[in-house]
Amino acid sequence: MLLILLVFANQVELKAFDTPNDGGSSITLEWHPDTLFNSYVIFRSVDPEGNFEQICELSDRTTYFDTQVVGGEDYYYRVEARGRESAVSSYIVGPVRAFPQIFNTSRINIAVCIVVLFFAIIYYITRARRGQRLFIRKIPGITAVEEAIGRATEMGKPVLYVPGIMDIDEPETIASMSILGRVAEKTAEYGTPLYVPTSKAMVMSMAQQVVKEASIRVGRPDWFNIDNVRYLTDDQFGYVSAVDGIMVREKPATNFYLGKFYAESLILAETGFSTGAIQIAGTALPDQLPFFVAACDYTLLGEELYAASAYLSQEPVQLGSLKGQDVGKLIFVIVVILGVLDRLVGFDILYNLFNTAQQ
């Protein structure tokens, strides 16, 4: 139940209602600003006849979230507007009660995305499991992975894999670890050394496990050297200088930069370029993509980074999930186009359904 109380009292119009989409721990107060007053004092009570205690004084806001309330209990409010020479008060509004919502409606757009993608992926995985061949669009950056590793093998030089500078809770780093598994399989198969310098100790532990398991999977456990997957430093530019040092000293023939990068992206990619390495980069941050595009041979743009592991595996189930992802994206592109038309024509049906900014 949404309780909205409007009170017109002197110049202060106060609205008090349960804060939407929260766990029942807050009441929202709103009032209209007036240039005559320079501060607003908010009072609260559990009894309309009882003592009202001052809970705050605000000067530059006309909204207040009272989080010091107990869910399910009745509260009464009044706001006093104070100017240099005068002060007016609103009427007492209430009772207002904070109560929890079961679903956060401001996130319905994300829920729709997840549900549509979920069913699209499941549908295409089922089709792939039945043995149906699925067409997946070609992604040049991913198809170049094997060629790049092969080049390093022919040249007798190592492969460098940089998994970004963020920790394992970042989706880009998880995607990077998945791709690392595929890259490690290939390098182990060819017997090419693989260096994985990391900026976070947890990423190092995970990378060690991923590379080790990959070497076992292709029957080359002897190839795995734990010292090649190592932690350098958490410091952003300390890490960059250490990785640059590896590039200049070891001269890897192939460099992978897959994960989350910030200002170090171009420093790494340009140093790699100067050593003559073939470079494949990928990140989901649009601000860093131009640097990689300029300095690397291949760049995985945004979603391609997340698709790379599934694409490299060539397993029907993984490819089915990619197909589902592409179909889901097509559905959303159609919805976006319809949304633009809907807005231009003025129906606003889709706009109102997905507009969560004001909720």
Added chain:
Amino acid sequence: MKQTIPLIIVFTFGFFVIIAFFIPLRVFQDASQTFETWYTGVIAFFVFIGIFNIIKVNVNKIQRKLSDWQYSIILLFFLAFMMGAGFIGGPEGGVFDYLFEHMQIPLGATMFSLLAFFVASAAFRAFRARTPEATLLLIAAVIVMIGRVPIGYYIWKGFPNLVEWIMSVPNTAAKRGILFGADLGLISMALRVLLGIERSYMGGGRE
């Protein structure tokens, strides 16, 4: 079993956090917050693993006299020195603070300043008009560069407005397109991980 238990953990906690994202009830939010606190605790533990790895790799390098092993001695010396300074004098003031302010920060700033030169060299290569796309990039870049400096206004008064339009319309549209695709890719990858279809991140590559 080696993969089943981690998969169950990923599935259970992953779906719980997704559900908690949509359900604002306090019990869900508190539990979600608790999981994040656990993660912070695990990260703290991994600091020691990181230090241990640095020591192990570099001691190994010195023992085997691998190439450039002398640098490992310097690295281990400063690692021990900084830790000692921090333990004895504390992080505020003293030797630790002095080394951080007068060595660590200037060294980091030096690396960062390389970016200016690398931007120039990368731009030189990227802006060579060899293809129609590169030509378009070159034209846009020249307009933006001229429009962003005072002399651009004196050449033609419309430059700043043109730059504003390039940045806020085609540039923003392209960035949003990339973000849109990346977010859908992220959701898709998260579903693959939670459903156990994608396992290569934990070493296993097959379903």
